[in-house]
Amino acid sequence: MTSLPPFAPFPAASLRAELVPTEWAACLDAWIALAEAHLSLSDAQVSSITAKDESSTSFLVAFMRETALGGPNILGSSEQARTLFKDAFLLTSRLLRSNPPPIPLVQWDFLADLSKAYGKKRAAPLVASLPKPAESLLDSSLTGLKKFLIKNLDAGLSGNIKEVEERLSRVNPLIHTSPHVASFFLAGDDFVDGLISCYKIMNPPLRRVIITTTYLCLVGLIEGESPKYSLLTDQLYSLKNAANTHKTGPLNANDSLVAELVTSTPLLQQVEHKLEMSGTSTSRARTVLKDLAAFRKVGGMSRPKKLIRRKVDKGKEVAPSGHAMVQQELHVHRMSQITQVQDLFPELGSGFVSRLLDEYNDDTEQVIAHLLDGSLPPHLHDADRSEQLARPETSHKTSHLAPRNTPPQLPNRRTVFDDEPDGDLANLTLGTSRLHIGKRSPKRTADDILADRSAAPAKAAILSALAAFDSDDDERDDTYDADDVGGAVDRTNDEDVGGTTEETLYRAWQTDKTVFARDAETRRGAGRRALRDQTGMTDEAVEGWAIMLDRDPGRLKKLDARYGDWKGPRQQRELLGTAWRAGEDESGTGESGNETGTSSRGGGRGRGRGRGGRGGGGPGRGGGNVAGPTGDKDTEAARRRKEASKGSRANHNRRDQRAKKMARGGFAG
Template structure:
């Protein structure tokens, strides 16, 4: 059965020239033909939906024109125009569910257009998920080209050139988490969004925030959530923001706008569960410091009708001036929501505020997730503020008979009751002739001498002195400050991790680079498995070590020069020094300070007839002793005794 071709949907310029009768005739023809195409058997429907056919041209033109139609297009708001949306969706659903999909429907522009027409359709979300699963290669190729073009435009000097593509991309990211996962793979797109935010105009920045939020949350909503990639992007935004704040602390950043005006932190705390939940909560607490104190953005420059102030002033129930019945603080909240969703009318936003108790974060979250109640989901989103919404309901009241009086501490005193003696009254200074010398010389009010002596006796000047009995410098040894118990195990693990990290840093410093290739490399994986640390902790350790040269030298001395083996073990047994060695352990006569000598007098040994090197120079025994001392100095190692004592003290020995 050969059906007649179906005409494309006309552009807005052509629709303006149509009279209502002609427009109704076009709607009748489209409704009849779409119904006929839906009734075709599968084989005939596949032949009728090939690329370049009238059916495919109608679908692409219909979604392109409806998604970009101006608000004042009256033909699309007639009673019969919305009836074409359902058969058009059924045709698109049938074509995208087949294996032979036309190439024009695989382009990202068609997916963006259909997402804008059905932004809250659960059926479209399921359709695009299955469609993405079956044709992932072709769709990711198109998304990669789009990402490259957007990245190049955002990193250029004029990021506003990508404003139209970014605004069209937001509905697709909301409907299809798979598209967001494809765009967010890699760090180039997020870095480009952060860089473009610095150069973008005030009108483009809310769009950049929305695209960033939808892209990051798509990593959570995907069929296989990628929490690690989400954390990497947030840490990257944090690092970029810290660098920007150093150069220009007052300039706004993408991350501060993101955590202030979107529920991204709430998503981290409430959505992520399992082993990544604790890390998500810590990251949420860290990113909370970038939240701006005032959540209101600078007002956008929007051309509105000039109000010359000739109207009648309206007041709220408290008597304060209000704009169209809305208090001024509420208008600031409405402007915050309209910055992110410029297509919403002020009247519709006020209904959202009433529903969620003026909580901008909840309103934004429900709008982005399309989880509004039924009475708000079906309401007119372009509704503006009309007549005063707040009317005074206070009934007239008579003036109170008695006005409230002010009370203070002097009520009902002698002055208040006029019971004061006239001698106590004076004007100005009471004693105008009194000077400082007369006040000091007056001893009538001075404290007694006994009170001063008793106060001094009660004062102990030693109470505030610190007890330094067990200070390390006074003890003369080493004090073990390690905590007992299970903390010793943690200290051992920390020392092992420190040794492994320092060894890896010495052999290959590039292992600590902060890029995706290094994090996925085999050496980094082995290091994480050995230490049990995350990528951020390993990279942070290297950064902190580079900032602390003293600690690096300590680690080099600890792990680079000592191999873990002690080749020599010096003897610690006591040995009597030779006679006359002159060390501090021996006296002038050659006797040891600890055990004493076997002989007495100047000599050593039996009878002292051998002489001493410290004896008179004219004696023969002294000369012989000196020659013997010089001859055997190397064998007895007398010259090394002071060094040996110093080593012994270093090992923890104490003198005496």
């Protein structure tokens, strides 16, 4: 056999919706026949015929993508659909083991779609048994993905956040399936640092996918044939240091990746269990686990209940059946638990997860732990993992003309102005036991009221109210968040930053400005570490100080004047005189060209305004002898200047004022 007919492309959702059932059944039959024909070939023929057939590769890529997006149910519920689903997996297995395998099938996106469509149970052995050439091609594709993620995670809001969320969501099933992929992402600190930095962005969907990625990567280190406990302990220490740094910063201590990770996932329990089972639990590992447990938020793994807007029943809805009514009354907390499990295991159906929760008494931690260990009971281990919750079935419509019980009639209301009282009201009597004189209860003081705990809210009600608070609510105003304004906010001023701290920052700025750079490598450097130890400030505060210094040149001049190096009297080349000199003009500058001080007399002008005696008011007076200088010529000049400027200051020229009064018709006193 030299060749086989090509595969017809697998259609997208929009094209599948246009196919009638008979056409779709014909497509399934054609694909099954062709897939089984390729499966009947020998290994050598698969390498020479199937692996080189681009139509088979294109069909499998599109098939895995569409199945991962919509689930196996997109094929239908017929026997043909189940057969094609099985044959596609077998054909992919044969092609991945061929030498060499088709390049599109060893890319991270195809294997991620395969892991999501078929689940960890089937995909994990296949990915783990990849030959060396296929594993090398997979690592090459993962390298490009990791570089893209690190670059955009570090960029924060400046990066492509939407694309980061989509790629992390797509690669998570592959990380969950393959411990090799998990250890590949955790090699080095750049990827984890990027996740921690990007988690500060107030984007709930992005935050959820970051938590899932971090959890799957860390748990992947302790799975497989050769767990990497040393690398796991190093990563846990990095998370602890990041949590401590966030705790001392300006943001909320509970609003960090580490706090959410140890609260909403069973990471610490899984790691502790694996270490004890392997016998490699050391004091170093136990210490870091204990330190991370201290960051757990109050309320455990329970998620806040979300309010659901229920539609008002106007009597026109379709009447549900008995089974549908039971499904409609499913508590919202159960739906929250199902969503929590599906965040970590997206291939599981909601119906299967609901059965797991029933098996383990709604304990989400136990469900996740047994799924990770593969220790489910036989009746659940072999069950359909893509099972969905049954939707309510409609049988008939409720008619508004259906007979109903007559509602009780309200009593007639009468007032004192009615002519005749109602008979029932006339016979109404009031028991004497309800009558009292004065206040019913004795006088209670404020201490008595506070001591009475009967009306106090229960502890469970308080915890429930706290759990209902959603810190990621969209109405929260994050306009001025430190990570949303494009740079760190300067939260320090002259009162907050002491003289020693400010001088230390200034000396570091003068020595090496690169120590204030805003990148992960600088933050881990020895210079930044020494600066944090000396000042006690976080990385965000140090970088914010440098940013504000660049924006305010006047502040830099003040720091130069305050902490700059002064070389002694030789540096001061000119000494200005402050004594008064004869012959000064009205501008305050004498013949010598020196500026006059505040002690100048007569017509010398200063900066302030003083109030002296009768002749001492007005601007520029220093409070000296108003007679002026001792020389006769200078004395007369000073007096003339004084008399000339009297009229512009206060009301001292009384003769002119009296003349004006008489001119207006006044009489002498």
